[in-house]
Amino acid sequence: xxxxxxxxxxxxxxxxxxxxxxxxIIGWYGEKRDxxxxxxxxxxxxxxxxxxxxxxxxxxxxxxxxxxxxxxGAVGGPKYDTLDFSVxxxxxxxxxxxxMDLFSNLRPAQCFDALADFSxxxxxxxxxxxxxxxxxxxxxxxxGEPRGIHKEGNERVGINTQRYTESEIARVARxxxxxxxxxxxxVCSMEKANVMESGVLWxxxxxxxxxxxxxxxxxxxxxxxxxxxxxxxWPKQFDVIVTDNLFGDLLSDAAAMLTGSLGMLxxxxxxxxxxxxxxxxxxxxxxxxxxxxxxxxxxxxIACILSFAMALRYSFDNGDEAxxxxxxxxxxxxxxxxxxxxxxxxxxxxxxxxxxGDAIIAAx
Amino acid sequence: xxxxxxxxxxxxxxxxxxxxxxxxIIGWYGEKRDxxxxxxxxxxxxxxxxxxxxxxxxxxxxxxxxxxxxxxGAVGGPKYDTLDFSVxxxxxxxxxxxxMDLFSNLRPAQCFDALADFSxxxxxxxxxxxxxxxxxxxxxxxxGEPRGIHKEGNERVGINTQRYTESEIARVARxxxxxxxxxxxxVCSMEKANVMESGVLWxxxxxxxxxxxxxxxxxxxxxxxxxxxxxxxWPKQFDVIVTDNLFGDLLSDAAAMLTGSLGMLxxxxxxxxxxxxxxxxxxxxxxxxxxxxxxxxxxxxIACILSFAMALRYSFDNGDEAxxxxxxxxxxxxxxxxxxxxxxxxxxxxxxxxxxGDAIIAAx
Ligand SMILES: CC(C)[C@H](C(=O)O)[C@@H](O)C(=O)O
Ligand SMILES: CC(C)[C@H](C(=O)O)[C@@H](O)C(=O)O
Numbered sequence: 083x084x085x086x087x088x089x090x091x092x093x094x095x096x097x098x099x100x101x102x103x104x105x106x107i108i109g110w111y112g113e114k115r116d117x118x119x120x121x122x123x124x125x126x127x128x129x130x131x132x133x134x135x136x137x138x139x140x141x142x143x144x145x146x147x148x149x150x151x152x153x154x155g156a157v158g159g160p161k162y163d164t165l166d167f168s169v170x171x172x173x174x175x176x177x178x179x180x181x182m183d184l185f186s187n188l189r190p191a192q193c194f195d196a197l198a199d200f201s202x203x204x205x206x207x208x209x210x211x212x213x214x215x216x217x218x219x220x221x222x223x224x225x226g227e228p229r230g231i232h233k234e235g236n237e238r239v240g241i242n243t244q245r246y247t248e249s250e251i252a253r254v255a256r257x258x259x260x261x262x263x264x265x266x267x268x269v270c271s272m273e274k275a276n277v278m279e280s281g282v283l284w285x286x287x288x289x290x291x292x293x294x295x296x297x298x299x300x301x302x303x304x305x306x307x308x309x310x311x312x313x314x315x316w317p318k319q320f321d322v323i324v325t326d327n328l329f330g331d332l333l334s335d336a337a338a339m340l341t342g343s344l345g346m347l348x349x350x351x352x353x354x355x356x357x358x359x360x361x362x363x364x365x366x367x368x369x370x371x372x373x374x375x376x377x378x379x380x381x382x383x384i385a386c387i388l389s390f391a392m393a394l395r396y397s398f399d400n401g402d403e404a405x406x407x408x409x410x411x412x413x414x415x416x417x418x419x420x421x422x423x424x425x426x427x428x429x430x431x432x433x434x435x436x437x438x439g440d441a442i443i444a445a446x
Numbered sequence: 447x448x449x450x451x452x453x454x455x456x457x458x459x460x461x462x463x464x465x466x467x468x469x470x471i472i473g474w475y476g477e478k479r480d481x482x483x484x485x486x487x488x489x490x491x492x493x494x495x496x497x498x499x500x501x502x503x504x505x506x507x508x509x510x511x512x513x514x515x516x517x518x519g520a521v522g523g524p525k526y527d528t529l530d531f532s533v534x535x536x537x538x539x540x541x542x543x544x545x546m547d548l549f550s551n552l553r554p555a556q557c558f559d560a561l562a563d564f565s566x567x568x569x570x571x572x573x574x575x576x577x578x579x580x581x582x583x584x585x586x587x588x589x590g591e592p593r594g595i596h597k598e599g600n601e602r603v604g605i606n607t608q609r610y611t612e613s614e615i616a617r618v619a620r621x622x623x624x625x626x627x628x629x630x631x632x633v634c635s636m637e638k639a640n641v642m643e644s645g646v647l648w649x650x651x652x653x654x655x656x657x658x659x660x661x662x663x664x665x666x667x668x669x670x671x672x673x674x675x676x677x678x679x680w681p682k683q684f685d686v687i688v689t690d691n692l693f694g695d696l697l698s699d700a701a702a703m704l705t706g707s708l709g710m711l712x713x714x715x716x717x718x719x720x721x722x723x724x725x726x727x728x729x730x731x732x733x734x735x736x737x738x739x740x741x742x743x744x745x746x747x748i749a750c751i752l753s754f755a756m757a758l759r760y761s762f763d764n765g766d767e768a769x770x771x772x773x774x775x776x777x778x779x780x781x782x783x784x785x786x787x788x789x790x791x792x793x794x795x796x797x798x799x800x801x802x803g804d805a806i807i808a809a810x
Contacts, residue, residue: 158640172640202571202679223587223608223642230643237612240647244587244606247598274695276522276536278587279594283604308734310696311703314678315566331638332696336674344675370672 086360086398088119089149091126091142091178094162094171095371096381096435097155103383103439104153104390107407110443117403122149126178127157127171127371137174146178151397152364153390154178156371179219182362184351185250186257187219187330188392189368191317191337194346196415200426201342203314211341213320214265216258217330219351221250222280224327244280246326251287257352258324259296268300268321272309272329284326306333313337338368345369345382345423346411348389350396363397365389375422379434382421384411387442410445414438450724450762452483453513455490455506455542458526458535459735460745460799461519467747467803468517468754471771474807481767486513490542491521491535491735501538510542514720515761516728517754518542520735543583546726548715549614550621551583551694552756553732555681555701558710560779564790565706567678575705577684578629580622581694583715585614586644588691608644610690615651621716622688623660632664632685636673636693648690670697677701702732709733709746709787710775712753714760727761729753739786743798746785748775751806774809778802 088108092101105121112118124130124142131137137157146152157171167173178184193201193211201208226243233239255271262269271288273281285303292301304312306329312319313336325333338347347369353362367385375381388411395404415424419441422432433441452472456465469485476482488494488506495501501521510516521535531537542548557565557575565572590607597603619635626633635652637645649667656665668676670693676683677700689697702711711733717726731749739745752775759768779788783805786796797805 167643167646170640176641202567204566204568207566226605231647234611238647238651239609239611240642240644241590242608242642242644244608245603247603248601274692276534277540278604278606279531280604280606282531283595283602287602307695307699310674310700311708314700314703328638328692329696331671332674332693335671336678336700339675339678 085118085120086150087148088121089145089152090121090123091146091152092123092129092155093126093157093371094128094159095156095373095376097157097371099377099379099381099435100367100383100386101153101155103435104386106439107387107390107443110446111403115403117400126154126174128159128162130174131162131165131169131171135169137169137171138177143177143181146182146364150358150360151393152178153393154364154366155386156367156369158371159373159376176224178364179351180225182364183220183353184362184364185218185220186254186352187217188261188350188352189215189217189330189334189338190347191215191334191341192343192347193341194343194412194415196412197342197346197424200424201340203340203342207316207318208341211317213317213337214261214322215330215334215337216254216261216322216324217334218250218254218326221246222327244278244328246280246283248283248287251284252291255288255291255324256295258322259292259299262299262322263296266321267298270302270304270309270320270323272304272306272323272325272333274306275303276305288324309333310336313340334368345421346384346388348385348392350389350392352396360397363393365393379436380422380432381435382423383435383439387411387439407446410442413445414441449482449484450514451512452485453509453516454485454487455510455516456487456493456519457490457521457735458492458523459520459737459740461521461735463740463743463745463799464731464747464750465517465519467799467806468750470803471751471754471807474810475767479767481764490518490538492523492526494538495526495529495533495535499533501533501535502541507541507545510546510728514722514724515757516542517757518728518730519750520731520733522735523737540588542728543715544589546728547584547717548726548728549582549584550618550716551581552625552714552716553579553581553694553698553702554711555579555698555705556707556711557705558707558776558779560776561706561710561788564788565704567704567706571680572705575681577681577701578625578686579694579698579701580618580625580686580688581698582614582618582690585610586691608642608692610644610647612647612651615648616655619652619655619688620659622686623656623663626663626686627660630685631662632666634666634668634673634684634687636668636670636687636689636697638670639667640669652688673697674700677704698732709785710748710752712749712756714753714756716760724761727757729757743800744786744796745799746787747799747803751775751803771810774806777809778805781805
């Protein structure tokens with residue numbers, strides 16, 4: 083049997099640096115654990131634009147479709163800010179999500195004990211926090227048509243369309259309920275059903291799926307603005323949150339920041355099962371390309387490493403190794419090792435991206 | 447000369463209770479300060495639905511159009527959750543905003559010194575915080591057409607349209623720049639120009655207005671997800687934030703919660719100047735109708751009272767009295783007077799809605 087295949091798309095900014103540490107860890111697994119992967123690498127985002135004039139070539143798209151899992155670093159940077167909308171680095175990522183049909187974006191917001199004091203929130207509000215935001219990732223206002231900027235009379239008008247079908251809502255709802263069953267059995271669904279009909283349909287379909295298939299899970303509903311408030315007030319009230327593409331973008335970023343662990347948080351984007359039973363999958367850190375610190379060996383590789391741990395769990399059915407890797411990260415943090423972003427106002431001596439990767443391998 | 451006119455729409459839940467304290471204060475101004483208003487009262491939201499089968503009658507709409515300012519309490523409640531979308535309590539409020547063309551929604555997020563410890567954020571992150579969120583209030587996905595739920599094949603599909611014209615963006619941008627000039631001269635504009643064309647146009651128009659008319663104001667741009675993060679991380683980096691209707695809904699609620707002063711925060715919704723030079727205006731607390739505590743005399747009337755202070759400042763050109771009223775509120779808080787919502791985990795003895803109103807009048 084051949085090894086499972088991984089496509090690595092390191093992307094822009096700090097993407098290549100943090101991905102480098104993941105490659106070391108993948109190498110370690112092949113040598114020490116007999117868990118080898120066939121790794122290919124390719125370009126995405128600004129890096130692909132620089133080489134090919136497009137943020138994702140058809141050839142790369144095809145490789146992503148055929149890989150057992152895709153690992154992505156980050157895309158974007160000020161260098162590309164003036165590019166036309168259609169070739170912006172982000173379009174590469176959005177094309178991957180859409181064409182691989184990765185409808186369920188899992189974004190854990192977890193507070194690492196060693197970093198609880200690093201949050202802007204009080205310790206007791208965030209310590210021990212462990213929630214999972216499930217964001218719909220292939221529809222809504224990100225992809226709805228019509229869209230664009232056109233002229234009406236002598237005015238420009240900008241248009242986007244928020245559009246959700248019943249089945250799009252149903253499948254992401256199922257994925258949230260399934261996750262909740264393996265966690266604390268609670269789902270909170272967020273929309274703006276009080277002002278948007280797409281939110282009314284969202285609430286209806288989530289309720290129907292709940293009644294028909296997951297009556298054992300506790301379901302609540304919240305308007306997204308109230309959800310943003312409650313995340314800031316007392317995030318521990320939540321277990322799994324399910325929401326649409328745009329609300330999920332804002333709410334998961336806010337939640338990630340609240341944990342104080344932004345440079346630490348991974349994500350998994352999952353689609354339907356492939357012929358081999360594995361879901362289509364892309365794993366990436368929640369943080370961006372951080373162009374201000376790119377190339378300086380300062381970046382924190384943990385979010386990218388934990389994204390690989392999610393790959394072990396969700397693509398390769400190896401929850402044990404995933405947990406082991408996560409525990410290695412926690413041990414390194416408990417030992418007081420910190421990249422620059424993890425140093426509070428008290429300061430301290432930061433270690434480099436590579437040193438953090440090495441420390442995690444040593445802890446493994 | 448006749449007195450300026452006020453239309454009071456107390457609405458649902460705690461609306462009538464908190465508005466009662468505002469009426470006492472209005473009465474006090476008439477008696478003690480020779481600042482009398484002609485006050486009318488009418489119904490909105492669930493209360494209007496119960497009486498007339500609609501959350502806002504045409505007659506009430508007409509009175510609102512003719513008033514010098516409208517004061518609104520709150521709308522909504524679980525009793526109305528199953529109502530058809532078109533007669534939900536919220537539709538009454540949205541009709542007022544739309545037909546009065548109240549495009550500029552001012553939402554101060556301010557941390558009251560006496561309450562800084564009450565925030566879920568650390569004291570140094572929020573103490574002294576004073577930012578102003580300017581939310582576009584009459585367009586975007588709240589009002590765009592087409593909208594609704596329809597069938598495609600045997601699937602339901604929910605649709606809303608995000609739509610902004612150049613002039614809609616320009617006028618709210620101007621209102622943000624004007625405010626910034628009277629504050630710390632900084633505006634941060636938030637959208638998702640990386641994924642939405644309506645955001646691309648938003649950024650363009652804000653930049654154009656800035657260059658042509660307000661080059662003296664410092665302007666920056668941020669993606670709304672990063673904005674949500676930065677609000678949670680270090681809100682003091684902001685002075686004025688300008689954003690669209692939907693992002694403004696989430697971001698201002700999150701910001702309000704961060705201050706720890708949710709029951710304290712007022713808002714003003716302003717339109718174009720009327721014949722008498724006053725802007726069309728509606729003032730309302732940021733908090734909702736809080737049905738769980740309605741009718742118990744527990745609600746905090748301060749947000750509603752400070753909304754009246756905003757009316758004094760923005761509709762009646764009486765910044766001095768507005769400041770005096772705001773200072774009276776601060777004095778009462780500094781004295782340790784607290785409604786139930788302002789008691790931290792340490793507890794204490796709460797005062798009632800009416801006692802809080804009386805204390806503020808005494809401090810005046
Ligand atoms: C880079 C950008 C297109 C993306 C998004 O808006 O989805 C990012 O913010 C995210 O959350 O993954
Ligand atoms: C009540 C509701 C319609 C309203 C909104 O979504 O605008 C509220 O959340 C607000 O922020 O004023």
